[in-house]
Amino acid sequence: MHNIREILNNVYYVGVNDRRIDRFENMFPLENGVAYSSYLIKDEKNILMDSVDAAFGRQYIENVEAALDGEDLDYIVVHHMEPDHCRNIDVCMRRWPNAKLIGNTKTFKLYEQFYNDEFKDRYYEVKDGDELNIGDHNLKFVFAPMVHWPEVMMSYEINNKILFSADAFGSFNAIEGHLKAKNVIHKGNWLDQARRYYINIVGKFGKQVQALFKKVEGLEFNAILPLHGPVYDDPESIKFILDKYNKWSTFTPEEKGIAIVYASMYGDTEQAADILAGELADLGVSEDIKLYDVSDWDPSYIISDCHRYSHSVFAPINYNSGLYYRMEAFLEELVGTGYQNRHVSFLNNWSWGGTSLKKSKEILEAGKHTYIGEDVLINSSVKEEQVKEIKALAKAIKEDLDNTEI
Numbered sequence: 001m002h003n004i005r006e007i008l009n010n011v012y013y014v015g016v017n018d019r020r021i022d023r024f025e026n027m028f029p030l031e032n033g034v035a036y037s038s039y040l041i042k043d044e045k046n047i048l049m050d051s052v053d054a055a056f057g058r059q060y061i062e063n064v065e066a067a068l069d070g071e072d073l074d075y076i077v078v079h080h081m082e083p084d085h086c087r088n089i090d091v092c093m094r095r096w097p098n099a100k101l102i103g104n105t106k107t108f109k110l111y112e113q114f115y116n117d118e119f120k121d122r123y124y125e126v127k128d129g130d131e132l133n134i135g136d137h138n139l140k141f142v143f144a145p146m147v148h149w150p151e152v153m154m155s156y157e158i159n160n161k162i163l164f165s166a167d168a169f170g171s172f173n174a175i176e177g178h179l180k181a182k183n184v185i186h187k188g189n190w191l192d193q194a195r196r197y198y199i200n201i202v203g204k205f206g207k208q209v210q211a212l213f214k215k216v217e218g219l220e221f222n223a224i225l226p227l228h229g230p231v232y233d234d235p236e237s238i239k240f241i242l243d244k245y246n247k248w249s250t251f252t253p254e255e256k257g258i259a260i261v262y263a264s265m266y267g268d269t270e271q272a273a274d275i276l277a278g279e280l281a282d283l284g285v286s287e288d289i290k291l292y293d294v295s296d297w298d299p300s301y302i303i304s305d306c307h308r309y310s311h312s313v314f315a316p317i318n319y320n321s322g323l324y325y326r327m328e329a330f331l332e333e334l335v336g337t338g339y340q341n342r343h344v345s346f347l348n349n350w351s352w353g354g355t356s357l358k359k360s361k362e363i364l365e366a367g368k369h370t371y372i373g374e375d376v377l378i379n380s381s382v383k384e385e386q387v388k389e390i391k392a393l394a395k396a397i398k399e400d401l402d403n404t405e406i
């Protein structure tokens with residue numbers, strides 16, 4: 001049985017929900033699955049936007065067949081070659097033998113790398129800015145290289161001002177009935193999941209996202225249809241997510257707040273982090289204070305909040321003369337997402353010596369951070385002297401937070 005929605009006039013959602021997947025890209029834990037979105041525009045020529053993950057072939061083909069309602073398929077656009085969106089392209093090409101495959105040079109190169117050149121004689125190659133008229137709809141292809149793969153392109157439907165945005169503006173979470181962003185984006189964990197998706201998957205490519213914004217400057221959007229998560233089709237939600245993307249892609253904190261990230265094997269560093277958090281609250285910090293044990297949390301959550309907030313406190317500890325490896329992996333990954341220009345402080349625990357603090361600072365160096373307060377050095381366990389130092393650090397962070405404009 002099919003399950004499709006007409007989301008805009010003659011634009012059908014033909015995507016699927018994957019609630020059986022535990023980790024996206026076999027890496028990022030999912031709390032409530034993910035949607036693989038695909039769209040069909042019906043017009044004089046029918047055009048399909050991308051496909052879905054391999055696991056959903058049968059369901060997907062039934063969806064596309066239902067949306068076509070007996071008509072033929074003329075084109076399939078491959079906006080992004082990542083397999084969660086293109087593993088059913090070959091199935092569609094065989095099912096609809098008159099369909100042409102729309103992509104760019106890089107799309108077809110990647111297609112043949114992942115699969116083969118079976119459909120070579122049906123390629124319809126487009127260049128950046130090319131247009132294709134299919135009746136009442138007029139598509140303009142906008143290349144968006146490295147947002148977040150090299151072949152990525154978007155389609156802007158000129159007459160109705162609809163942007164088919166590939167992975168940009170996507171989110172984790174399967175769709176629970178509400179496909180329209182206005183019904184979900186301000187509720188539950190949707191914004192957190194949209195942020196975690198962007199920061200961890202596209203985040204590194206802020207420059208390329210900004211280049212795309214420049215390219216589409218002046219275009220109006222009535223709808224943004226991404227390849228995951230809800231669709232944006234009202235002015236408020238569109239403005240909301242564009243503002244967020246502008247912040248995220250310029251590595252600007254979204255809000256004032258403090259992420260405290262610690263490593264602790266026996267609880268002493270954790271206690272120092274707790275004392276600091278309590279002291280910050282007692283000093284009147286009303287913004288979010290989040291504590292993350294690097295051994296406990298998947299890095300994608302911590303990385304997302306380090307980008308979200310203005311302030312971070314890192315508490316690395318010494319381990320076999322170096323930096324505790326989970327903290328090292330976390331910091332490397334954080335830097336890999338372009339984390340920069342934040343206000344940063346340190347707690348450190350040592351029992352006989354090591355390079356953990358120095359190494360942590362070296363890893364973070366590229367981000368040109370502002371260091372707030374004195375580093376607090378804990379010799380195995382927190383003593384009265386360190387409580388004083390932690391209080392002084394809390395005071396410095398509170399003052400700086402008060403002086404921070406977002």
Ligand SMILES: Cc1cc2nc3c(=O)[nH]c(=O)nc-3n(C[C@H](O)[C@H](O)[C@H](O)COP(=O)(O)O)c2cc1C
Pocket residue numbers: 263264265266267268269270317318319320321322349350351352353354379380381
């Ligand atoms: C397996 C292991 C290796 C450690 N290696 C070092 C080290 O090389 N240098 C050091 O100063 N402390 C080392 N420590 C001590 C920790 O850095 C820390 O001082 C101690 O675990 C207390 O902090 P915690 O209660 O937060 O774990 C090590 C601890 C463990 C459990």
